[in-house]
Amino acid sequence: MPEIVTAAMLVIGDEILSGRTKDKNIGHLADIMTAIGIDLKEVRIVPDEEDEIIAAVNAVRARYTYVFTTGGIGPTHDDITADSISKAFGVPCEYDARAYAMLEASYAARGIEYTEARKRMARMPRGADLIDNPVSVAPGFRIGNVHV
Structure with a gap:
């Protein structure tokens, strides 16, 4: 009997809880997981x-x-997901050299200033693996079984 692969989803953001932003990620991710045989067992909005x-x-x-x-890895001051995930795993949150260089090159190619706020998107838990983002270049990350 094959092992059942399970998943949980954490939707992070005050804007979801207040109703200012309508979530579109839960259904999309549930569809994809179902199609590839992952059993989505729980969704939390925090x-x-x-x-x-x-x-x-x-x-x-x-x-x-x-x-x-989902949520919380943008360039604004209230995007605290990377810091919080780092603390959950007991590792420092720091600039990832690969992510920093990718973002720096992307902004330079477009003639856009690489501000301190934009640099925040290169911060992640020490030891995390990058998740490619073909839409905005800013990578996500994976640490342990958590994909951000």
Whole structure:
């Protein structure tokens, strides 16, 4: 009997909880996972609060094969997902040299200033693997079974 592959999804953001932004990721990701045989078992929507993100990540990463997050890795001051995931794993959040260089080159090619805010998108937990992002270049990351 093959092992059942399971997943949880964490939707991170006050804008989802307030209704200012309507989630479009849950259904999309559920469709993709179902199509490839991953059983989505749980979805949590959590606020932009470090303690809440850490608690949710640690709870679901222990229960499921995969954890997918949405929200919270942009260039604004309230995007605290990378910091929170780092703390959940007990590692520092730092600039990833590969991500930093990719973003720097992308902005330079378009003649756009590589500001401190934009550089924040190159921050991730130490030891994380990059997840390619063909849409905006800013990579996601994977650490353990958590995909951000």
